[in-house]
Amino acid sequence: QGRLGARSARAQLGILLAHAIEEANMGIYSDPRLAKSGMGKASPPESLPSTAASTPFTSPLLLKCPPDLSGSPTSATWWARLRLCLGLSSRSTFRLVMLGSLVLGMVIGAAGSVAAWALYNHGSGGLPWGGHWPPAAPKAWTKGERRRLVVHGRDVWVYRPSQPSEGAPPLPAVVVLHGSNDTALNIANATGMEKVAEESTGFLAVFPEMVTPRGMSWGFNDTSELAFFRAMVERIGSEYALRRDQVYVVGHSNGGTMSLFLQNNMDDIFGGAAAVESGVGHLEVWNNQSKGCPTMVIWNHKDPVLAAFGGEDLYQDTITKLRRHDHTGVGPSSMEPLPVGSSGVLYAERLSWSSSSDVPALSVISWASTIPTHHWLNPAAVPGTSLDASWLVWQFFSTLPHQPARWMSV
Numbered sequence: 001q002g003r004l005g006a007r008s009a010r011a012q013l014g015i016l017l018a019h020a021i022e023e024a025n026m027g028i029y030s031d032p033r034l035a036k037s038g039m040g041k042a043s044p045p046e047s048l049p050s051t052a053a054s055t056p057f058t059s060p061l062l063l064k065c066p067p068d069l070s071g072s073p074t075s076a077t078w079w080a081r082l083r084l085c086l087g088l089s090s091r092s093t094f095r096l097v098m099l100g101s102l103v104l105g106m107v108i109g110a111a112g113s114v115a116a117w118a119l120y121n122h123g124s125g126g127l128p129w130g131g132h133w134p135p136a137a138p139k140a141w142t143k144g145e146r147r148r149l150v151v152h153g154r155d156v157w158v159y160r161p162s163q164p165s166e167g168a169p170p171l172p173a174v175v176v177l178h179g180s181n182d183t184a185l186n187i188a189n190a191t192g193m194e195k196v197a198e199e200s201t202g203f204l205a206v207f208p209e210m211v212t213p214r215g216m217s218w219g220f221n222d223t224s225e226l227a228f229f230r231a232m233v234e235r236i237g238s239e240y241a242l243r244r245d246q247v248y249v250v251g252h253s254n255g256g257t258m259s260l261f262l263q264n265n266m267d268d269i270f271g272g273a274a275a276v277e278s279g280v281g282h283l284e285v286w287n288n289q290s291k292g293c294p295t296m297v298i299w300n301h302k303d304p305v306l307a308a309f310g311g312e313d314l315y316q317d318t319i320t321k322l323r324r325h326d327h328t329g330v331g332p333s334s335m336e337p338l339p340v341g342s343s344g345v346l347y348a349e350r351l352s353w354s355s356s357s358d359v360p361a362l363s364v365i366s367w368a369s370t371i372p373t374h375h376w377l378n379p380a381a382v383p384g385t386s387l388d389a390s391w392l393v394w395q396f397f398s399t400l401p402h403q404p405a406r407w408m409s410v
Helices: 002-025 031-035 048-053 060-062 078-084 090-120 184-191 192-200 225-238 254-265 304-309 312-322 391-398
Strands: 144-150 153-158 171-177 204-208 241-252 273-274 295-299 336-337 347-351 361-371
Touching: 144 225, 153 184, 153 192, 153 225, 171 184, 171 192, 171 225, 171 254, 171 312, 171 391, 184 192, 184 204, 184 241, 192 204, 204 225, 225 241, 241 254, 241 391, 254 273, 273 391, 295 312, 295 391, 312 361, 361 391
Parallel strands: 171 204, 171 241, 241 273, 273 295, 295 361
Antiparallel strands: 144 153, 153 204, 336 347, 347 361
16 A cells, blocks of 8 residues: 555646646746746747757756756745746645655654564564564563452452462462441451452452441351352352462451351351451351361450450450360460551560471461551551561461362352
């Protein structure tokens, strides 16, 4: 198409030039200087041979190009003399200049396109002088995205971090449960778990909604609630590349109490659990024969909500319930202080109980805020601290041994 356009433009230019020359030969010059010289007549000069008069297009520039009548070589510019030679008016000159610019642009564009195509298709994308264009990236990465699924009529938000678009390995999943009068999207924003998923080794961050949005409690003694969690994990496994043996659950407040319940009663689905600002509850529906899963508890001893539900007694009851199969009565195997930042936290320490054949591992982050708070621990909620519950939870999950999945499909 570029070559056809160029040919058409050249043809139009030739036609314009022919019309201009024809007008010149018909004596359109009205310059008084030309009239004095006798060149303003319709017929060719008498001094020219008769063959020139009968053949108007023979050497038109020689026939009609006016001399410099003033005798000065600079009295008429070369451009004005050329226009006079070609018999072009100002309008015709403008049209020719625009047409020439258009043709030149088309030629340059076509040449550039051909050059780019040749460079890109030289060999296997290599440049003629070596190298490649465009530079090959190590891997093609897809942008992280938050997506809404509907399971049993309930919203489940799933965040998948950036990952290779081809050959991506299956990812673990961390299910995050919100507390009373809260929502799935609010806990997603408050915890920053999506950022941890993006900046760590990578996992699916899952945020399910209570059966009643902004409800007071999860359904501990409702069989449909257990069916929901089972169906949710199965749905995620059908939508994403999921490591079924690395599905974990963490919750805040009432959601944390639910996560402790799920690690005990649904240990065929969840490989680990964590509770942030919450303790055990609804013990009448716990399966006491279950050994449960490795668990982390993050407990603020200055939490006014925890104080209202038993405070230090609830703290001790939670540890006792999670370690109920440990008949040795031995306390934590290790204690280590944690850096707390410049302000906001009085102290923080990690208490660890090792696992055995009868009881899973337990890790407790015991801390106290300077100002009483029930918030999820991170610098946004507790200004001045360097502690972040989301990172502490993921670091705990990521170090757990991978157990063969005991998946029971519905």
